[in-house]
Amino acid sequence: MPETDIALIDMSVLEQVAPIIRNAAHPLRLRILDFLRQSDGPRNVTNIVEACESGQAFVSQQLRILKDQGILECRRTGSFVYYQVANPAIFHLIDCIRSQQRCG
Amino acid sequence: MPETDIALIDMSVLEQVAPIIRNAAHPLRLRILDFLRQSDGPRNVTNIVEACESGQAFVSQQLRILKDQGILECRRTGSFVYYQVANPAIFHLIDCIRSQQRCG
DNA sequence: GCACGATATAGGGTTCTTGTGATATACTAG
DNA sequence: CTAGTATATCACAAGAACCCTATATCGTGC
Numbered sequence: 001m002p003e004t005d006i007a008l009i010d011m012s013v014l015e016q017v018a019p020i021i022r023n024a025a026h027p028l029r030l031r032i033l034d035f036l037r038q039s040d041g042p043r044n045v046t047n048i049v050e051a052c053e054s055g056q057a058f059v060s061q062q063l064r065i066l067k068d069q070g071i072l073e074c075r076r077t078g079s080f081v082y083y084q085v086a087n088p089a090i091f092h093l094i095d096c097i098r099s100q101q102r103c104g
Numbered sequence: 105m106p107e108t109d110i111a112l113i114d115m116s117v118l119e120q121v122a123p124i125i126r127n128a129a130h131p132l133r134l135r136i137l138d139f140l141r142q143s144d145g146p147r148n149v150t151n152i153v154e155a156c157e158s159g160q161a162f163v164s165q166q167l168r169i170l171k172d173q174g175i176l177e178c179r180r181t182g183s184f185v186y187y188q189v190a191n192p193a194i195f196h197l198i199d200c201i202r203s204q205q206r207c208g
Numbered sequence: 209g210c211a212c213g214a215t216a217t218a219g220g221g222t223t224c225t226t227g228t229g230a231t232a233t234a235c236t237a238g
Numbered sequence: 239c240t241a242g243t244a245t246a247t248c249a250c251a252a253g254a255a256c257c258c259t260a261t262a263t264c265g266t267g268c
Contacts, residue, residue: 006143009255015131019129027119034113038111041207045245057230079234092196098113099115130255149216150213159259164217167215167216
């Protein structure tokens with residue numbers, strides 16, 4: 001009887017976690033996360049747009065997606081909005097990509 | 105000058121890696137990977153279908169997606185096809201989900 | 209050859225994602 | 239209030255993902 005009672009991760013957990021990973025796994029969003037990873041603290045949207053070399057509207061939408069997933073959080077200071085990572089677990093992904101440039 | 109020369113992961117790397125992670129980040133495909141993670145060796149399609157509690161055709165399609173991404177590999181033995189993980193880096197994802205049941 | 213179990217593929221409707229251009233909102237300075 | 243910068247949202251068309259049913263292929267045994 002080698003295999004009958006393997007304890008697998010519960011399907012409900014996978015259903016909860018999959019969209020978070022899936023939403024992070026986009027080139028521009030990984031770039032945002034990597035940029036925040038390499039930064040000392042929160043960064044405002046203009047900083048992020050520059051790091052992404054992409055359009056403002058598009059970056060703003062990606063920030064919203066990451067925020068809606070609970071991956072990022074933000075606070076407004078004057079006319080600037082500063083973003084930072086809300087759930088540091090996502091850094092495992094970034095670090096994994098950094099360490100081996102082809103992992104998953 | 106606090107931030108001008110941060111070394112970010114190259115965009116071409118992110119573009120290469122994103123679809124791999126994205127393709128793994130699906131509940132059923134995570135289940136497949138978790139099942140293979142917890143198994144001692146390769147498993148055939150029937151085993152995997154049972155572990156997934158899903159339809160044979162659908163699971164077969166997911167296996168193909170994972171194989172096309174280079175995440176899985178397979179070999180035929182008689183009328184059975186045995187799948188196993190081709191790139192163990194993907195186990196980092198699974199282990200991360202296992203260790204903290206809400207990471208990314 | 210035939211029948212059967214194991215696996216893969218095709219077809220297709222529905223829904224989600226992507227990236228863009230235009231526009232709206234928020235805040236500051238004057 | 240006005241102008242200007244910073245940020246968010248809307249609308250949309252092209253494409254991709256999802257998941258199902260039906261069917262095809264491959265291998266074995268007779």
